[in-house]
Amino acid sequence: MPAALKVMSYLPLPYSALSALLIVPTPLRDAVYDYVAKRRYDWFGKEEDCLVLREQDMLERFIDRDEMLDRSRSVL
Secondary structure, eight states: OHHHHHHHTTSOTTGGGGGGGGGSOHHHHHHHHHHHHHHHHHHHOOOSSOHHHHOHHHHTTSOOHHHHHHHHHHHO
16 A cells, blocks of 8 residues: 555645655554445445446447457467
């Protein structure tokens, strides 16, 4: 987690402001993370399919593995 917070310092606002969480002691950050992780489905729900599989325009943004394998075979 410290690495992710350090990376955020290089991003534009508001993300870079989150790097200020580095001053919070690691055990406290870990406790908050564990608390949120345990309750995230209660708060936000859980979907059977991810958003990418449900929306065609988002699915088209991802690389099709089979298509890439076919292309690499044709080049060889």
